[in-house]
Amino acid sequence: xxxxxxxxxxxxxxxxxxxxxxxxxxxxxxxxxxxxxxxxxxxxxxxxxxxxxxxxxxxxxxxxxxxxxxxxxxxxxxxxxxxxxxxxxxxxxxxxxxxxxxxxxxxxxxxxxxxxxxxxxxxxxxxxxxxxxxxxxxxxxxxxxxxxxxxxxxxxxxxxxxxxxxxxxxxxxxxxxxxxxxxxxxxxxxxxxxxxxxxxxxxxxxxxxxxxxxxxxxxxxxxxxxxxxxxxxxxxxxxxxxxxxxxxxxxxxx
Amino acid sequence: xxxxxxxxxxxxxxxxxxxxxxxxxxxxxxxxxxxxxxxxxxxxxxxxxxxxxxxxxxxxxxxxxxxxxxxxxxxxxxxxxxxxxxxxxxxxxxxxxxxxxxxxxxxxxxxxxxxxxxxxxxxxxxxxxxxxxxxxxxxxxxxxxxxxxxxxxxxxxxxxxxxxxxxxxxxxxxxxxxxxxxxxxxxxxxxxxxxxxxxxxxxxxxxxxxxxxxxxxxxxxxxxxxxxxxxxxxxxxxxxxxxxxxxxxxxxxx
DNA sequence: CGGCAAGTTGAGCCAGGTCAACTCCGGTGG
DNA sequence: CCACCGGAGTTGACCTGGCTCAACTTGCCG
Numbered sequence: 001x002x003x004x005x006x007x008x009x010x011x012x013x014x015x016x017x018x019x020x021x022x023x024x025x026x027x028x029x030x031x032x033x034x035x036x037x038x039x040x041x042x043x044x045x046x047x048x049x050x051x052x053x054x055x056x057x058x059x060x061x062x063x064x065x066x067x068x069x070x071x072x073x074x075x076x077x078x079x080x081x082x083x084x085x086x087x088x089x090x091x092x093x094x095x096x097x098x099x100x101x102x103x104x105x106x107x108x109x110x111x112x113x114x115x116x117x118x119x120x121x122x123x124x125x126x127x128x129x130x131x132x133x134x135x136x137x138x139x140x141x142x143x144x145x146x147x148x149x150x151x152x153x154x155x156x157x158x159x160x161x162x163x164x165x166x167x168x169x170x171x172x173x174x175x176x177x178x179x180x181x182x183x184x185x186x187x188x189x190x191x192x193x194x195x196x197x198x199x200x201x202x203x204x205x206x207x208x209x210x211x212x213x214x215x216x217x218x219x220x221x222x223x224x225x226x227x228x229x230x231x232x233x234x235x236x237x238x239x240x241x242x243x244x245x246x247x248x249x250x251x252x253x254x
Numbered sequence: 255x256x257x258x259x260x261x262x263x264x265x266x267x268x269x270x271x272x273x274x275x276x277x278x279x280x281x282x283x284x285x286x287x288x289x290x291x292x293x294x295x296x297x298x299x300x301x302x303x304x305x306x307x308x309x310x311x312x313x314x315x316x317x318x319x320x321x322x323x324x325x326x327x328x329x330x331x332x333x334x335x336x337x338x339x340x341x342x343x344x345x346x347x348x349x350x351x352x353x354x355x356x357x358x359x360x361x362x363x364x365x366x367x368x369x370x371x372x373x374x375x376x377x378x379x380x381x382x383x384x385x386x387x388x389x390x391x392x393x394x395x396x397x398x399x400x401x402x403x404x405x406x407x408x409x410x411x412x413x414x415x416x417x418x419x420x421x422x423x424x425x426x427x428x429x430x431x432x433x434x435x436x437x438x439x440x441x442x443x444x445x446x447x448x449x450x451x452x453x454x455x456x457x458x459x460x461x462x463x464x465x466x467x468x469x470x471x472x473x474x475x476x477x478x479x480x481x482x483x484x485x486x487x488x489x490x491x492x493x494x495x496x497x498x499x500x501x502x503x504x505x506x507x508x
Numbered sequence: 509c510g511g512c513a514a515g516t517t518g519a520g521c522c523a524g525g526t527c528a529a530c531t532c533c534g535g536t537g538g
Numbered sequence: 539c540c541a542c543c544g545g546a547g548t549t550g551a552c553c554t555g556g557c558t559c560a561a562c563t564t565g566c567c568g
Contacts, residue, residue: 068398068402070399070402070406072406072407072411072487072488073484073487073488073489074488074489076406076488077406078401078402078403078405078406079402079405080398080399080401080402080405081398081401090387090391092391093388093391094391094395099395099399100402123380123383126377129377133344133390134347136387136390136391136394137344137346137347137348137390139394140390140393140394140397141348141353143394143397143398143400143401144322144334144335144397145324145334145353146397146401147332147334147335147397147400147401147404148322148324148332148333148334148354149332150401150404150405150447151332151333151334151404151444151445151446152324152326152330152331152332152444152447153326154555154556155555155556157326184514184515185514185515185516186514186515190405190406191405192405193404193405193406194556194557195556195557195558196514196515196516197515197516197517197556197557197558198555198556198557199515200515200516200517201516201517201556204516204517217514217515217564217565230327233326233327234326234327234328234330235327235328408523408524409523409524438546438547439546439547439548440546440547448524448525449524449525449526450546450547450548451524451525451526451527451547451548451549452523452524452525453547454547454548454549455524455548455549458548458549471533471546471547
C-alpha cells in the first residue's frame with residue numbers, strides 16, 4: 001500500500017506530468033510527502049490566508065491560476081505574478097514579511113507541502129532538486145521579463161507581449177497560434193499595469209487591424225505572428241505595417 | 255597549499271562575508287571552484303558578451319552593481335533587475351534564449367563560476383545549497399515586488415518605494431535613514447519605467463516637502479520615514495500630510 | 509428568462525513623456 | 539591655476555497616451 005501513490009495524488013498533474021515535481025519522487029518519497037500535505041480546491045477570488053501561508057509556506061499549483069496580489073492603501077490593486085500548473089511557490093522566510101496575498105484567479109487545485117519533508121526530498125533527490133531549480137529560475141526570469149515589459153512598453157505592446165507569454169508559459173499544449181487567456185480582463189489589467197478599459201480598446205485595435213481574432217473572450221487566434229512580434233518588441237511604428245487605412249487616407253488628400 | 259583559499263579569493267566579499275556563497279565552502283570545494291572560475295573587473299557600461307554568458311552561465315557578483323537590460327527595437331531601454339554583492343545569477347538553460355544583456359552599472363567585480371563544479375557543490379553541500387536557495391528566492395521576490403510597483407504606482411510612489419528598496423537590499427550596512435543610491439539617474443529611470451526628467455522632478459518635490467535631503471547626488475537622508483512609507487504605499491493623498499503650501503494658497507484666495 | 513458581474517464604448521482631462529536649453533561637476537591639458 | 543570640455547543632471551513649455559467616470563451591452567449562471 002505504501003508503494004502505491006496516495007489516492008489524492010493519482011489524478012494530480014504534479015504527479016502524472018513528467019515535467020512536474022512529484023513525478024520525480026520515489027514511491028516512498030511520494031507517500032511521505034503526500035501523507036502530511038494538504039490539498040485544497042479553490043474558487044476564483046479565494047485567498048490563502050496569511051496564517052495558512054505561515055504554517056504551510058510551500059504551495060504547489062496542480063491546476064488553475066494563482067496570483068500574488070498587492071493592495072495599495074487607496075485600493076489600487078496590482079498582480080505581481082501568475083502561477084500555473086507545475087509552479088511551486090516557496091514562501092519560506094518570506095511568509096511573515098508582508099508580501100501581498102495569494103489569490104486564485106480561476107478554479108484552482110493546490111497542494112500545500114510540508115516544508116520539512118520537502119526540504120528532505122530536495123536535499124536527497126537530485127532529479128527533484130533539478131526540477132525545483134529549473135522552476136524557480138523560470139519564475140525568476142518570468143518576473144524580470146515582466147518587469148521589463150511594464151517599465152518601458154506602451155499599452156498595445158504590453159498586450160502583444162502578454163499574448164506571447166500566454167503561448168509560451170501559460171498554455172499546457174501550445175498548439176498553433178491560438179492561445180487561451182486564462183484570466184479575466186480585470187486581472188489582466190492589474191497584471192499589466194493598465195485599466196480594463198484600455199485592455200479592451202487595445203484588443204479591439206489589434207482585432208480591427210486583423211492581427212488577432214477572438215473566438216471567445218478567453219481564446220484568441222494570432223493571425224499575423226510576425227507583426228504581433230514586432231509590436232511586442234516595440235518596433236517604431238506598428239502602423240507602418242498596415243499600409244491600408246490611415247496612410248492611404250492621408251495620401252488620398254495629399 | 256590547496257587548503258588555503260586561492261589568492262584571488264582572499265579579498266573577495268563572496269568569501270569573507272558569512273552571508274555569501276563562497277564562505278560556506280570547504281577548503282577543497284573552494285579550491286576546486288576557484289581553480290576554474292574566472293574573475294573579471296568591469297567598468298560602468300561594460301557588458302558580459304553573449305558568448306561568454308553561454309560558456310559561463312553562472313555569475314557571482316562580488317562588488318558593484320550589475321543589471322539585466324532589454325532594448326526595444328526603437329531604442330527604448332529598460333532595466334529588468336539589479337544585482338549586488340552576494341547575488342548569484344544563474345543563466346543555465348536561459349543563456350541562448352535571448353534575455354537581454356548583462357551590463358555593469360558601476361565598477362564591478364564578478365566571478366564567473368564553472369557550471370559543473372558549481373552544480374557538484376550545490377548538490378553535496380547543504381549549507382551552500384541553502385544560501386543559494388535563499389538568494390534565488392530573494393531575487394525572485396524582489397523581481398515580483400518590483401513588477402507590482404511598476405504596475406500600479408505613480409512616479410512619486412515608485413521613487414519612494416525605491417528608496418526603501420535601497421535601504422533593505424542595496425545597502426550593505428543599513429545605518430540610520432541615510433541610503434545610498436548606487437546608480438545614475440538614467441539607470442534609475444530605466445529601472446523604474448520613467449524618464450530621467452521625471453526622476454529629477456519627483457526627487458525635487460520630495461526634498462521641497464522636507465521628506466528627504468540629498469547630501470550628494472548618490473546619498474539621501476530620509477527625514478520623515480513614516481510619511482515616505484505612506485507615499486510608497488500609495489496613501490490616497492500624500493499632500494494631505496503637508497498642510498502648508500498649496501492648500502494654504504487656495505484657502506487664501508477662497 | 510431575469511439578474512448581476514464582466515466587458516465595452518465615449519468624452520474629457522491630467523500625469524508624465526518629449527524636446528530643447530541650461531547648469532553643474534569632475535577630469536584634462538595648456 | 540584656470541580654461542575648457544563632455545557627460546550627467548535639471549528646468550521649463552508643451553503635448554499626448556492612457557486614466558477617469560459614466561452609460562451602455564454582453565455573457566454567464568441559477
